[in-house]
Amino acid sequence: MDFYLGLIQIIGVHTLLGLSAYCVLLTGQVSLAQAGFFAIGAYLAGMLTVLAQWPLIPALALAGVVSAAVACAIGFPALRVKGLMLVVATVAFGEAVRLFFFNFTYQIQAGALHLGPHGAEGFRQIRYFPENGWSTLDVVLFIWVVVALVMAGLWWLDRSRVGAVLRAVGEDELAAQSVGINITAVKVSAMTVGGFIAGIGGGIFAHYTTHIEHAQFGVVLATFAIAYPILGGLSNVFGTLLAVIFIQGFLIEGLRFMGDWRNLLFGGLIVLAMNVRPRGLLDAGTTRALKRLFSPGREQSGA
Amino acid sequence: MRRLHSALAVLLAGSMLSLPGSLAAQERTVKITGFGAKSGVVRVFGINSEAAMKAAAEEINKKGGVTLGDNTKAKLVVEFLDDRCNAEEGISVVRRIASTDAFVAVGPTCSNVAESLFGILQKKVGDASDSGLQFPIFADVAAKGGLAKISEWAFRNVPSEFEMYKSLIAWVRKEHPGLKTMYGGVEKDFAHSNATYGVMKGQAEGAGLQVLGTAEWLLNDTSFSTQVRDMKRANADIVAISAHPFTTCGVLKEMARQGVKPKLLIGLTSSSSIETLQGCARQAEGIIIPTSFAPVTPEAKAAADQVAKFGGSADLHSAAAYEIMFILKDVIESQKIMAKPDTVQADREKMRKGLAALTETKGLLGKVGRTADREAIKPYLYVHAKDGSWQVLHRPAL
Numbered sequence: 281m282d283f284y285l286g287l288i289q290i291i292g293v294h295t296l297l298g299l300s301a302y303c304v305l306l307t308g309q310v311s312l313a314q315a316g317f318f319a320i321g322a323y324l325a326g327m328l329t330v331l332a333q334w335p336l337i338p339a340l341a342l343a344g345v346v347s348a349a350v351a352c353a354i355g356f357p358a359l360r361v362k363g364l365m366l367v368v369a370t371v372a373f374g375e376a377v378r379l380f381f382f383n384f385t386y387q388i389q390a391g392a393l394h395l396g397p398h399g400a401e402g403f404r405q406i407r408y409f410p411e412n413g414w415s416t417l418d419v420v421l422f423i424w425v426v427v428a429l430v431m432a433g434l435w436w437l438d439r440s441r442v443g444a445v446l447r448a449v450g451e452d453e454l455a456a457q458s459v460g461i462n463i464t465a466v467k468v469s470a471m472t473v474g475g476f477i478a479g480i481g482g483g484i485f486a487h488y489t490t491h492i493e494h495a496q497f498g499v500v501l502a503t504f505a506i507a508y509p510i511l512g513g514l515s516n517v518f519g520t521l522l523a524v525i526f527i528q529g530f531l532i533e534g535l536r537f538m539g540d541w542r543n544l545l546f547g548g549l550i551v552l553a554m555n556v557r558p559r560g561l562l563d564a565g566t567t568r569a570l571k572r573l574f575s576p577g578r579e580q581s582g583a
Numbered sequence: 584m585r586r587l588h589s590a591l592a593v594l595l596a597g598s599m600l601s602l603p604g605s606l607a608a609q610e611r612t613v614k615i616t617g618f619g620a621k622s623g624v625v626r627v628f629g630i631n632s633e634a635a636m637k638a639a640a641e642e643i644n645k646k647g648g649v650t651l652g653d654n655t656k657a658k659l660v661v662e663f664l665d666d667r668c669n670a671e672e673g674i675s676v677v678r679r680i681a682s683t684d685a686f687v688a689v690g691p692t693c694s695n696v697a698e699s700l701f702g703i704l705q706k707k708v709g710d711a712s713d714s715g716l717q718f719p720i721f722a723d724v725a726a727k728g729g730l731a732k733i734s735e736w737a738f739r740n741v742p743s744e745f746e747m748y749k750s751l752i753a754w755v756r757k758e759h760p761g762l763k764t765m766y767g768g769v770e771k772d773f774a775h776s777n778a779t780y781g782v783m784k785g786q787a788e789g790a791g792l793q794v795l796g797t798a799e800w801l802l803n804d805t806s807f808s809t810q811v812r813d814m815k816r817a818n819a820d821i822v823a824i825s826a827h828p829f830t831t832c833g834v835l836k837e838m839a840r841q842g843v844k845p846k847l848l849i850g851l852t853s854s855s856s857i858e859t860l861q862g863c864a865r866q867a868e869g870i871i872i873p874t875s876f877a878p879v880t881p882e883a884k885a886a887a888d889q890v891a892k893f894g895g896s897a898d899l900h901s902a903a904a905y906e907i908m909f910i911l912k913d914v915i916e917s918q919k920i921m922a923k924p925d926t927v928q929a930d931r932e933k934m935r936k937g938l939a940a941l942t943e944t945k946g947l948l949g950k951v952g953r954t955a956d957r958e959a960i961k962p963y964l965y966v967h968a969k970d971g972s973w974q975v976l977h978r979p980a981l
Contacts, residue, residue: 490702
């Protein structure tokens with residue numbers, strides 16, 4: 281049971297990472313900076329609970345706010361470029377953050393122990409959950425309350441005028457600009473919201489892995505971050521969740537019994553999934569079909 | 584006739600009923616699960632550990648297996664899971680193992696994974712306020728210093744690199760008094776290499792060597808020309824490389840290309856393996872490495888042959904996995920572990936208690952001491968690469 285609960289924790293945190301990229305992708309931008317925001321959230325939340333002895337929730341909130349502020353600051357220069365140039369710019373940012381933590385040391389003495397980030401050797405003993413008696417189930421519930429709140433927020437946003445504006449920018453920037461939408465403000469806002477979600481996700485990640493180091497926040501994590509919403513589809517937030525379950529639950533954990541073959545299948549199955557479902561696992565057509573299936577009356581009246 | 588039929592039927596039914604029980608008694612097995620990197624740059628360590636565990640299990644099984652707490656005999660079966668040297672996957676793998684009847688796990692390969700894993704374990708035994716996992720883990724490879732301190736459920740059978748390099752540097756100073764300067768090279772993003780370089784540098788400075796500089800590179804780097812150019816400029820007497828076989832070979836090849844020929848080469852413990860010789864035997868010629876394994880005793884030679892039969896190579900890491908299997912056998916027997924589904928938590932506690940109580944174990948090179956903080960004090964020797972093989976250079980008196 282503990283194993284499945286642990287897996288649900290991983291899926292929850294990766295869903296937050298994927299949703300942070302989902303926000304930016306809605307505006308048509310491909311950002312590989314999410315791993316950087318995730319790293320900032322992880323280190324900051326870890327330092328607040330371990331070094332400053334803050335409770336978890338305020339630590340996560342501050343980690344989210346700081347990551348959002350960095351995302352906002354990065355958004356202005358980075359989003360002046362588009363397409364591949366933006367990919368390069370955001371990769372560069374992500375690597376800059378990773379290398380910052382690679383060289384960042386701030387430790388305090390606590391008895392016989394030195395606590396805090398220690399450059400390339402990482403940051404150990406982020407043990408808020410076990411030290412405060414949280415069971416694996418408690419951690420799962422906490423993570424999924426956060427995930428549910430974020431998903432609900434983005435669901436609501438998606439159905440509001442703001443969501444329409446985000447999608448309008450993503451569909452056709454020129455057309456959106458011609459109707460008076462401030463493109464820069466929209467893109468930077470999306471980046472900021474994405475940074476906030478990634479910061480919270482990173483903060484939780486640091487606490488359930490208990491040890492973090494720069495290498496965890498590299499390009500591979502950034503690639504996973506954008507792979508989730510792209511593979512899942514951008515029609516709604518559940519696509520990202522579905523993709524995380526597919527990758528973390530099925531490809532990584534479900535196929536572990538296959539040993540060396542797992543890694544070969546991993547890439548192959550993602551390529552296959554993207555070929556079979558080019559608009560995502562949960563595209564607009566599937567969403568409509570599911571709506572018809574679960575509430576046929578509402579669909580008819582809507583029609 | 585009818586009576587005979589009835590008697591036969593009763594006999595048959597009786598034998599049918601007793602058959603599964605007797606078969607089960609004959610075929611009772613205890614699964615020991617290992618885990619580590621079987622993918623990526625360091626996959627060879629996982630492959631070697633798995634082979635060593637299987638080789639040791641076969642040796643134990645040949646001699647009748649292990650005696651459980653209810654005096655039944657059981658054969659050891661080894662399963663090995665890949666964590667890809669990834670902390671998140673390592674946690675998931677351990678949770679998976681802990682959700683079975685397993686009472687111990689052997690691994691991991693990477694120190695960064697061990698950091699996270701030991702962090703999720705209960706820190707102090709019996710601390711009701713700590714909800715960490717209560718499951719013993721016995722590390723064979725993860726070599727970064729002091730990791731077992733993280734949790735009382737964490738144990739290691741890895742050598743103390745601090746002691747090994749302290750001794751090696753002192754020996755170098757004594758045997759080669761003319762060597763005054765050292766230049767370092769470190770695989771900066773790998774926890775083990777980075778931590779061990781700190782030890783090498785500290786010991787060198789402490790022993791009066793002048794450290795002229797340090798070249799840094801990353802585990803996945805393939806180009807080392809800039810770092811070696813700096814090394815060449817420094818022209819130090821000794822070059823000490825704290826890196827795993829893959830980048831060690833890259834650097835050694837670049838050193839050969841640029842004509843860098845220090846008077847003495849020192850390497851990282853993990854590079855005293857067959858991979859270094861397969862990758863760059865010619866360039867590695869003469870490199871000195873302290874190690875806790877070499878096939879220099881009859882037991883070590885036999886173990887190396889056994890591990891090779893399972894497709895692995897015996898080195899200081901996999902030899903530790905081999906030794907761990909025999910340690911586990913002894914603890915299972917001394918603690919009377921039952922290995923039954925209804926005794927899982929009690930068995931885990933017995934295993935932890937048994938491992939913590941050990942003050943000495945049998946190793947392939949001789950006796951291995953155990954410290955109060957659950958680390959090993961292993962015998963070691965210095966090997967050097969000579970004519971394409973590792974040969975013993977010096978065996979310090981311990």
